[in-house]
Amino acid sequence: MSERSYADECGAALALDAVGERWALLIVRELMFGPKRFADLRSGLPQASQNVLSQRLKELEGAGVIQRVKLGPPARAQVYELTSAGVALEPAVVALAQWGARLDVHHGSKMSADSLALLLKALYRPAGPSTVSVALQLGDDQFAIHLDSDAIQIKRGAAQEPDAVLRGTVQSWWDVLFGSVGVEASLDTGAIEITGDRAAADQFLESFPAPGVFTGTGSLVDRAAG
Incomplete structure (x- = not known):
C-alpha cells in the first residue's frame, strides 16, 4: 500500500489506496495474461522509470496484489505474477479499458x-x-x-x-x-x-466492433458520427 492514503473506509477508497498510484493498474494490465520478468515489464511500460517501476512493484507486492516467483529450469528466472487478489482486479481493469476506449483522446504513443x-x-x-x-x-x-x-x-x-x-x-x-x-x-x-x-x-x-465515442457533452455516439 502507498504511504499516501485517503483515510476513508469506503471500499473504493481502500482499493485506490492499494492500486491507485500511477502505473499500478498498468502493471496489473501487463500481468493479466501471464507472469513477466522485470525487463519485460519495463518493455511494456517504457515511460515508467526503473526506480518508479521498482517502487510500484514493491507497493503492489506489499498490498498482496502481485508476488515474485522463481521459474524452474531451463529458465531459472524471477518473474512477477498476479495473486488471487490481483486476478480479482481483472473485471475492474477491463471495465476501465471499455470506458477509456470510448474517449476521443489519442496521444500517438505506441501500445504494448x-x-x-x-x-x-x-x-x-x-x-x-x-x-x-x-x-x-x-x-x-x-x-x-x-x-x-x-x-x-x-x-x-x-x-x-x-x-x-x-x-x-x-x-x-x-x-x-x-x-x-x-x-x-x-x-x-x-x-x-x-x-x-x-x-x-x-x-x-468480426468479434471486436469499434466502440462508440463520448462527445464533449458526455453523450455516447457512434464513432463514425462522432
Missing part, C-alpha cells in the same frame, strides 16, 4: 502487446456461435485466444493446435481491428499474415 490483448478482452462481442481458437503472434509476444458465444479467454504463450494463426505488429493489428485499414489491404502489403482456417480468422476479426 498486453494493451492490445486487454482491448480485445474489453471489446469482445461474439460474432458467431462457433468456438474458435487463434494464435496471435506479435513479434516476440504470443497469445493463445479462445472465443465462444459467452466469453473470450486470452493467455500469454503459444496456442496448442489453433484454428488460425495471425501474425503482425501491435500497430498493424490495431489498424485492422480498430482503425481504418482493411484486412485484405493489410494482407496485400504484408503488414499482417493469416494462416489456417480463414473462416475462423474472419469470425475472430
Whole structure:
C-alpha cells in the first residue's frame, strides 16, 4: 500500500489506496495474461522509470496484489505474477479499458502487446456461435485466444493446435481491428499474415466492433458520427 492514503473506509477508497498510484493498474494490465520478468515489464511500460517501476512493484507486492516467483529450469528466472487478489482486479481493469476506449483522446504513443490483448478482452462481442481458437503472434509476444458465444479467454504463450494463426505488429493489428485499414489491404502489403482456417480468422476479426465515442457533452455516439 502507498504511504499516501485517503483515510476513508469506503471500499473504493481502500482499493485506490492499494492500486491507485500511477502505473499500478498498468502493471496489473501487463500481468493479466501471464507472469513477466522485470525487463519485460519495463518493455511494456517504457515511460515508467526503473526506480518508479521498482517502487510500484514493491507497493503492489506489499498490498498482496502481485508476488515474485522463481521459474524452474531451463529458465531459472524471477518473474512477477498476479495473486488471487490481483486476478480479482481483472473485471475492474477491463471495465476501465471499455470506458477509456470510448474517449476521443489519442496521444500517438505506441501500445504494448498486453494493451492490445486487454482491448480485445474489453471489446469482445461474439460474432458467431462457433468456438474458435487463434494464435496471435506479435513479434516476440504470443497469445493463445479462445472465443465462444459467452466469453473470450486470452493467455500469454503459444496456442496448442489453433484454428488460425495471425501474425503482425501491435500497430498493424490495431489498424485492422480498430482503425481504418482493411484486412485484405493489410494482407496485400504484408503488414499482417493469416494462416489456417480463414473462416475462423474472419469470425475472430468480426468479434471486436469499434466502440462508440463520448462527445464533449458526455453523450455516447457512434464513432463514425462522432
